[in-house]
Amino acid sequence: MxxxxxxxxxxxxxxxxxxxxxxxxxxxxxxxxxxxxxxxxxxxxxxxxxxxxxxxxxxxxxxxxxxxxxxxxxxxxxxxxxxxxxxxxxxxxxxxxxxxxxxxxxxxxxxxxxxxxxxxxxxxxxxxxxxxxxxxxxxxxxxxxxxxxxxxxxxxxxxxxxxxxxxxxxxxxxxxxxxxxxxxxxxxxxxxxxxxxxxxxxxxxxxxxxxxxxxxxxxxxxxxSQGGKPLAAIKRxxxxxxxxxxxxxxxxxxxxxxxxxxxxxxxxxxxxxxxxxxxxxLNEIAMNLVPFPRLHYLVPSLTPLYTLADVSVPTRRLDQMFSDAFSRDHQLIRADPKHSLYLACALMVRGNVQVSDLRRNIERLKPQLPFVSWNQEGWKMSLCSVPPVGHCHSLLALANNTCVKPTFMELRESFTKLYRKKAHLHHYLQVEGMEKSFFSEALSSLSSLIEEYQHLDATKRSLVPDAPRLAIAT
Missing domain, CATH: 3.40.50.1440 (Tubulin/FtsZ, GTPase domain)
Known part of the structure; x- marks a missing residue:
């Protein structure tokens, strides 16, 4: 073990x-x-x-x-x-x-x-x-x-x-x-x-x-939990x-x-x-979801967000769980994955769910999810028999998706607003070992990361497979 x-x-x-x-x-x-x-x-x-x-x-x-x-x-x-x-x-x-x-x-x-x-x-x-x-x-x-x-x-x-x-x-x-x-x-x-x-x-x-x-x-x-969702009885x-x-x-x-x-x-x-x-x-997460070493930011999505009172779970509810995992409401960052490009995706399921349920839902959802042309089958699946306490089942989706780019762009914009004014810079530069180059190099690194995601997005509508000019992880 x-x-x-x-x-x-x-x-x-x-x-x-x-x-x-x-x-x-x-x-x-x-x-x-x-x-x-x-x-x-x-x-x-x-x-x-x-x-x-x-x-x-x-x-x-x-x-x-x-x-x-x-x-x-x-x-x-x-x-x-x-x-x-x-x-x-x-x-x-x-x-x-x-x-x-x-x-x-x-x-x-x-x-x-x-x-x-x-x-x-x-x-x-x-x-x-x-x-x-x-x-x-x-x-x-x-x-x-x-x-x-x-x-x-x-x-x-x-x-x-x-x-x-x-x-x-x-x-x-x-x-x-x-x-x-x-x-x-x-x-x-x-x-x-x-x-x-x-x-x-x-x-x-x-x-x-x-x-x-x-x-x-x-x-x-x-x-x-306060009754905002019809027919939903919440387990406390x-x-x-x-x-x-x-x-x-x-x-x-x-x-x-x-x-x-x-x-x-x-x-x-x-x-x-x-x-x-x-x-x-656990090693398989990076191995299967990170084709490029620097592009290792995986968007997490959790479902269900609440527990229904009944124990038996109809198929339609199970299917809904998979659909929810790809909606913005269940993601732990504010992003829109369906309008961005998937490099790979892992579905980590817990509870009484069959492999056939997993495969059926992947086939159902695939047409809606734009995957990079050279990794159309870039899915990783996991089934754990023990559900979380209080749940019949749960699903964690980890998506390597270019939808993280807007978050990083907002961060760069906030950084630049401060940096242009040199606001609070002296608090950093008075620390021993800290140099102004740390800021410019960090900004350059972030901009380079954003450009790599932009380059991938540019291939999204290409009909001809066009692997981005990035170093593939070995």
């Missing part, structure tokens, strides 16, 4: 990570009634005996002694991590795998990336190595961070660089929370564009999630609706939004955690 390590950086990264571990424990408890340490648990948790040693499945007849998350928690403000350590999940985290400071990064990428990145480099590497040593077969690092703040964007991308440096052969999947246009952090465009350069160069896959999309989805769920124990999950206390302001991202991670890791008739290896 392979194992993966989750690296949480910054306030947002740790809050989302906490929701993931909360819901993952709830999910495993729902399936693992006997409380045995099994292969499913070992994928993201280790079993530690009373002496602090890894116990494995043989410890006291395979029973769980002390379950520890395969996680590294980093934040340059100690508030969120301290809150986790005082909460119901405190026993799940190894205190030696936490790294905090007190002053924060001041919403400054340079402070996070250069100041703290240099000061804490050895400690971060040591904690990453220790987490890796606890794995029999390390398959993937999941990095969770935000793009708008200083620690998430700056130190988060520094950690990503260290992961490539120390573990070049281990897959790096990054979940990046992008700020909304009305973000209250004035320097978020700087932080996001500076972070984008590192994500483009050092990640294997990036799952971009926009704050505004999360707000829209939460509002949509609330509307449904749904893992997506219920902000409290299974272990946490009182609901907090961003819990509902964090839960959506946590459910994205639950779905993408389901094949690694549970059995299924068509499980997808």
């Amino acid at each position: 392979t194992q993966s390590v989750v690296v949480q950086v910054g306030q947002c990264g740790n809050q989302v990570g906490c929701r993931f571990w909360d819901l993952a424990l709830r999910e495993h408890a729902h399936v693992n009634k006997k409380g045995l340490y099994d292969e499913a648990l070992s994928s993201f948790f280790r079993n530690e005996d009373s002496r602090g040693r890894d116990g494995g499945a043989d410890t006291v007849g395979g029973r769980i002694q002390r379950l520890k998350a395969r996680a590294v928690l980093v934040d340059m403000e100690e508030g969120v991590v301290n809150e986790i350590l005082q909460g119901p999940l405190r026993e799940v985290f190894d205190s030696t795998q936490l790294l905090t400071d007190v002053s924060g990064s001041g919403n400054n990428w340079a402070v996070g990336h250069l100041t703290y990145g240099s000061a804490y480099r050895e400690q971060i590497v040591e904690k990453l190595r220790k987490a890796a040593e606890h794995c029999d077969c390390l398959q993937c690092f999941f990095l969770i961070h935000s793009m708008g703040g200083g620690t998430g964007s700056g130190l988060g991308t520094r950690v990503l660089s260290l992961l490539e440096e120390e573990f070049p052969d281990v897959c790096r999947i990054v979940t990046s929370i992008y700020p909304s246009a009305e973000d209250d952090v004035i320097t978020s465009p700087y932080n996001s564009v500076l972070a984008m350069r590192v994500l483009t160069e050092h990640a294997d896959c990036v799952l971009p999630v926009e704050n505004q999309s999360l707000v829209d989805i939460v509002n949509q769920i609330n509307h449904m 124990d749904s893992a997506i609706i219920c902000g409290q999950g299974g272990l946490c206390g009182a609901e907090k302001p961003f819990d509902a939004m964090n839960n959506i991202v946590a459910n994205l991670l639950l779905n993408i890791t389901s094949s690694a955690r549970f059995e299924g008739s068509l499980n997808m290896d």
Whole structure:
């Protein structure tokens, strides 16, 4: 069995990570009634005996002694991590795998990336190595961070660089929370564009999630739960609706939004955690969905957003789930995939769904979805038999689609507005090691990425197959 390590950086990264571990424990408890340490648990948790040693499945007849998350928690403000350590999940985290400071990064990428990145480099590497040593077969690092703040964007991308440096052969999947246009952090465009350069160069896959999309989805769920959708009876124990999950206390302001991202991670890791008739290896995500190394931004889409009260699911509802996965309302970024070009797409299904259902819906939807001419069969399928708690089934779609381009163009425009005025630039340039060239190089990298997507879009209406002049990943 392979194992993966989750690296949480910054306030947002740790809050989302906490929701993931909360819901993952709830999910495993729902399936693992006997409380045995099994292969499913070992994928993201280790079993530690009373002496602090890894116990494995043989410890006291395979029973769980002390379950520890395969996680590294980093934040340059100690508030969120301290809150986790005082909460119901405190026993799940190894205190030696936490790294905090007190002053924060001041919403400054340079402070996070250069100041703290240099000061804490050895400690971060040591904690990453220790987490890796606890794995029999390390398959993937999941990095969770935000793009708008200083620690998430700056130190988060520094950690990503260290992961490539120390573990070049281990897959790096990054979940990046992008700020909304009305973000209250004035320097978020700087932080996001500076972070984008590192994500483009050092990640294997990036799952971009926009704050505004999360707000829209939460509002949509609330509307449904209040009777806005006819004939829809909402189960209040749904893992997506219920902000409290299974272990946490009182609901907090961003819990509902964090839960959506946590459910994205639950779905993408389901094949690694549970059995299924068509499980997808995590390495296969990058292998099958990323034909060009830099174009590794995968648009996530989740369905259903709510749970219907009845247990039996008619075929028409199952088909609707597949249709919803390709609608704008279910995407975690604001984009229109049907009017853009697909390079590849993965469908990760959980619950009692047959391979025939999957293939039938792909054939039904294919005529509506414009795929690049040289990869018309660019579909990857995954079936996990264990549904999320409170659901009959669920679907996560990961689309490598040029529809991310407008998001990146908006980001570039916001960056340029600030940069032309040299607004707040001195806060960055006074950081040791930070140079003005960082800004121009980051902007150039983003513009180059946008151009690559534009070049692909230009081939969309071509009747003659015309593979873009880009280096295909090997």
